[in-house]
Amino acid sequence: MPVLGSVLITPILPQLSEAFAAVPAADVLVPMIVAVPALIIALFAPFAGQIVDRLGRKSLLIAAMFLYAGAGTAPVWLDDLHAILASRVLVGLCEAAIMTVCTTLIIDYFHEPRRRNRYLGLQTVVTTLAATVFIALGGALGVSGWHTPFWVYVVSIVIAVPMIFSLWEPTGEGELEAAASGAVKVRTPWRQLGLPLVVTLFGGFTFYVLIIEVSYLVVGTGVADDDTKTIGAVAAVASLATAGGALAFARVSNRPKPALLAVGFGLQALGMGAIFLVPGLPGVIIGAIVASAGSGLLLPSLVTWALSTVRFEERGRSTGLWQSAFFGGQFLTPLIMGALTAAVGGLEPAVGLVGGLAAVIAVLFGRRMTRTQVAE
Template sequence: MPILGSVLITPVLPQLSAEFADVPGSEVLVPMVVAIPALMIAIFAPFAGQIVDRVGRKVLLIIAMIAYAFVGTAPAWLQGLPEILASRVLVGICEAAIMTVCTTLIVDYFHEKRRNRYLAAQTIATTLAATVFIALGGALGTGGWHAPFWVYAISLLIAIPMIFALWEPRRSEGDANGAVAAARVPIPWGRIAGPLAVTLFSGFSFYVIIIEASYLVVGTGIAATDTAVIGAVAAGASLATAIGGLTFVRAIRIGVSRLLPIAFVIQAVGMLVIWFVPGLTGVAIGAIIASFGSGFLLPSLLRWVIATTQFAERGRVTGLWTAAFFLGQFLTPILIAVIGAAAGSLTAAVGVVGIIAVVIAVLVGVSLRRNTAGVEVQAA
């Protein structure tokens, strides 16, 4: 659902810009139709995590899925830009609950190898969904900018089997009052502050290619109307992310302490290829390499930050992780614009992000190795 919220309507943004051209500030407000749900996820995911730990998982998820259908389809019949933006705020709040609960349930339901497979499957599902929804939004957009918003009603169809197939996980044995216990278990800030900072950058680096791919292609001289070439590059990058997620299941045996830095390095290599290899070839190859690294990155982060949490704190930690990741997404176009202005071009900006990714890889690798060594010494 968060992927649906962010990519479905991107093909009709030019239509929305034309429709609301006479609205003051429309050049900023229309792109916010896509961006504002990510900001709402960043703001409200921690609150969703609080509710998850105190009240439970399943009820919040079902309510959010049903509400998502109504607020998501609202722009299909709304006519004013302020009203549409208000509905998008509500979409983001629903997405905050959906993303937080689903990730929490994956960690609740499964353990060890099965958990790794499902965390990877989450990445695969979101990246493949992005490819499908971009194409679907473009096809429906031929019927006018209202049409794609009706797709949000699909959450009703998904909510129905959720009611019967999902179950509320049990708390650990001896926990007589789960809600009180959850309230008393503090958020482990000392353990998660660093990983959350890395997650914030990861949300940024993950979405650089997704958001900027079309602009990078056009920057090589391809016409903005040549959607076949632009779509092919975007689809190739999306498929590479999915393949990276599939590979994670086998690669996780080498350990997150190695895999997470490797993911950042692969991202960096792709971004540096975009910077230094001229033309469409460099953009296409670089986007595929960087996106393959992103496929490693997302499940590795989830494994690192969330998979080791206790039941009573898991919802809140997941909410904070979701907030950090989607705040990175929201900041991506802003930061790229700033870096691009300083570096002189979009390709140079992407390359600078690649250099920063290498630095993050080194810092994370050293930190994880030290922590692992510390644990081994204590165990000895």
């Protein structure tokens, strides 16, 4: 559901920009339709994590799924940009609960590290494959006008119903651990989470650069802004590449995390560099595929690096903090990209600059991996 919130409307962003062109600061506010839910996740996911630790997982998840349908479809009937942004705040609250609970449940359900890492990788595969469908669907429905794609948010009800019958609260070992620690105040493992959270903030930014900007990059090559089929097709291909990267993680999850992070950021750097250096639509397509493959490998690598070893009683709040960092990066993406675009004189060079920053992070993780091997 959170990936639906961020990708469904990317093919119609140029239409929204045209529809609300007369609104003051529309060039910032329209991309915020995608980014505002991420801000709310960043602000409230830690609180959702504390609720998860104290009150349980399933009931919060089911309630959020049903509320998500109402909030997500609200723009179908709205023609005011500020009202649409308000509805997206509620979408973000639901997403904070959904994403935090789902990731926490995966860690709860699967205790063996290799199996847990496999399912964390599959989480990214499923969400990116869903994103591929939603991007293509958003582009196809956008032909009928920008209101139409928002109907897709009703799908959360379809998913929520089997959740009621198939999900369960964690039992056995997890509950025994929680009970045993009940008399002790649980502290957030800041020493363990500090560096992963900082890197995740940057990773969330690089992850969403192309998700948010790909439609504008495609239009910048000469494609009409109402050609949502072409825009959606390019975004869908990039999303498939993200799924491919996540599938690769399932095969290499036993490798050291610094190595996986170095490869993930490195592929992002190569792809964004191609967008800057290769002219026209081919450069956008090639660059988006390569960078998105890196993003697919990067996301589960960040999750497992940060969360796979936290204790049961810390999982909800730790997962909430991780979600806060990742989606905080997403929220900052349009703001940072807007500033970079103005500073360097165009979107393509701004994307190239972000690729350069990703390359620096890749090199740092590569050196960390080398130092670790030498020490061993």
